[in-house]
Amino acid sequence: MVSAAVGLYLSVPFCKAKCSFCNFASDAFAPSRMEGYVERLCAEIRGARCRAEQMGATLERAADSIYFGGGTPSLLEPEHFVRIFAALREEFDLAKDTETTLECAPGQLADATLDELLRQGVNRVSLGVQSFVDREAAAVGRLHTGTACEGEIARLQSAGIENIGIDLIAGLPHQTEVSWRESVARAVARGVKHVSVYMLEVDEESRLGKEVLEGGTRYGAREVPSEDDAAAWYEVGCEMLGEGGVLQYEISNFACAGYESRHNTKYWRRQPYIGFGLDAHSMLPADAYAVRFQNADDLDVYMSGDKQAPLKMLRHDHCAEVRRVGREEAFEESLFLGLRMNAGVDLRVLRDAFGESMVESVIPAVHEAREAGFVVLDGDRLRLTLRGRMASNEVFSRLLVTSAA
Template identity: 45%
Template structure:
């Protein structure tokens, strides 16, 4: 089976915390982008020997895929159907910004086979949303959920971010409780990423005050809020199955599980990445560099990198340990030497041959995984 990822780089506004390859582009470029995306799907399938391959998950990420023109979106779907065999139970996800899902748009999505929506709610407080440049208001998320269910789309996810400017323990509690009150079967809870690739992250690192950076909670409060959310979601029957992802039984994201289990996927669109036949490759992260080759009938991707055994082994642990189920430890792998110390420090749990991050290990996952994958010198 093959997963298919479709990247859409268009936004109504660029959120200050966002470090993805998305921007505000003129609406005039949307239709051509859809045409080139459809072309890439067909060219990529031919180049990689994937024509007629069985696809069991499709994921439209953004940006905001729900900004695409209806005929352009349908055209990409038609290209997918011409090129691949869709599994009868194909999980078909579209990311959406609250406020972009009117009845007409939802009817289009349902007619195109979309059966899962991921809504970027981020918060249920208007002050927090305004501070990071979100255009929707808190009630828009609930309205979109109601409309989606009326259309027959009930597999729904809500994103929340711990660490937004002006967030407090009380405002976070309300956001989590309101998200749970919707009854959606899946929730993603992220801690604010601070890096130079976003405007807010850059300002925080510089110690400045633009983008409400001086109102970002401190690390301890962000961690406390994340831990509180984990406890509340678990108590409500929404079980954690990955560092940032929680689901009711049967509603885990199959597409994302494929990433963590290193299953093959083809990524099409701006800055999309692929993993096919133990090779990784990616597309350019600027619109011009992506579009120009496709206009000439060529794929825009970088040369593929075949993974060495050592690189594949590292990926197995680095990706697999994100899942609460963990991975099977291979005793002859060099990484096995790091396990006893991590277990002793309470960051890893070992049960037979299985190893998994503890709750504390998930909180410190970046540091733990870096330590775990650090080269081990064997005497």
Template identity: 65%
Template structure:
């Protein structure tokens, strides 16, 4: 296994743009339908954060290299950025980092919410990948959670991106939306296969208790179509069906929620699952960088007013008699092992036990193996030679598997 955070590992950069035209009823992310005039102030704040990041990360004891080979614009709805705002962000990034000529640059898009001028500027800056938040190809289902697009808008957006030369396109689908049935879910899966999208993300609806839909479900109410949310067993069955249909169409599962044609896996998201260094800018953006003791993880505030109102960069230290901001977490050997194990198991290829042993030593791996064998005997894990991976059943119950493995690892 390559030494984690080797100095020659290029960075992944995440840009958070938390603005939406409408907020989905199930969403509790740090995003919202904020006033449009705040967007320029937010971009100015982003620029200042990028420009100050090298000194700020140094004060955290983190190593921040200049090479960058993935950039991901997430949100929110980053496709709402204007062309000039896109240019402003990229100028700041290129001043602070060396963006590789073949960097993977991804934009999350809400179908029908990407202006032509913005697309042109993004492509001029090297954007070569788009992720479309379709969620469903059934209009009743998307309308029920507050999405503004229709099936026809989705198909037109896909065709427009392809015509513009953006060939790496991901389509998001969600199983478990209100009014969804087995038949309608099958229709959405068949539509995404027919589109020829080289990458597909399939999520089972997770309703946060603090979202509008979640609060209504807790009281068994009917607002936001809460009474029309399918039961969890049905959703699990639909997810398994999607896995089978996508595999039959050569859209192979490479992570619990992600599927792709060969060569079209998301390079940026693989950085998270393989514990490679990344830095995030903007509201609620998270980072993990190498540090002397192993790695340091830190995050920005998830409150927009606080983010915009800070006089200092969100990575700035508190008074000098304090070691670092409370948000900073220094990861030691045990934490690194647990993350390597759990994140690696999210990947279909699993983890190499010999590589874990080489990086972390035999004792810590030996401690976790009794629980791993129990999970194997329960049909949740496959252990073959020096490879451990989740079974199809284990992917459906991944949190249970991870909790089983965490207890002996932390002992």
């Protein structure tokens, strides 16, 4: 992993309501807990350098991306952001062109908060739209309408925030191909610069997913489209966004030229980032290849006074609080994270970093994946095809099993 300016992620888990599809460590926690949470968050930021040193990791002062995720970070008060940014500037040297992103639910960003965020340098907003179709949004607990979403986009644009992104989900209850096309078309028409397209996750980590798996009827579980339909609509979305000038650059992410997410790209390129707050993840360079660590996903544990309480075991070896990434794992990560991006991976770069034998270990699986139509190998450039992106987990598992053999 090459040395680079670090990305800063700040988790704010507070929501007005918990969406039925959400499997994140966020909830409708009491607003009275925000003050203590911000205090704990700032303390964690100020202790970051010592924490990294204790892990044998390198934490550079230079930072060029800040990402407030959640939850709904816009629910914080203006003075909370003043204190958080003050803590960040104490510990990090922020680049003049730092990409500073705020996740926001439509209709949940007060004027005073927006004014303060602009003063602090926020220059990118990611709106959790999910659907512009009112019936679909209401079915999963969203508190906005499609018209309200369009109004929020216009309001942010008028305030001078040009870099606006939205999230859309394919496979929501009551969704049809016609309604999906409507959501994508309205996103393009509003001139947003970035769109993230996700297919609904059906697992036991969300209320809706659990209900679907158990054959229940709550949360619109009986109205969830099939996986095949959602996959087909994902392809429709790729085509419509491309025609509208919002080009795919990663499996789930599309952007106008020059508006790709700098912060999220760090994840896929294995550049350093550090997370603060509930359930935040980090990866920093270390003596070997990297060290990964994760904060607790329980709010009470995170808020405890024990300085080590935020650490949560990453069950790689079932006992280590901090997971050290060695050569083989770093190679696997470089391969499957790089393949998530449309640009793919350069096998020459992997050879230089990890050696010829490591790359050669996956070449038979690469050829099999190419024969199956999952990848394209153009010289030393390996990329997923559209079919490969649709079956990316299968492709990655084939390659990783081979490299681990």
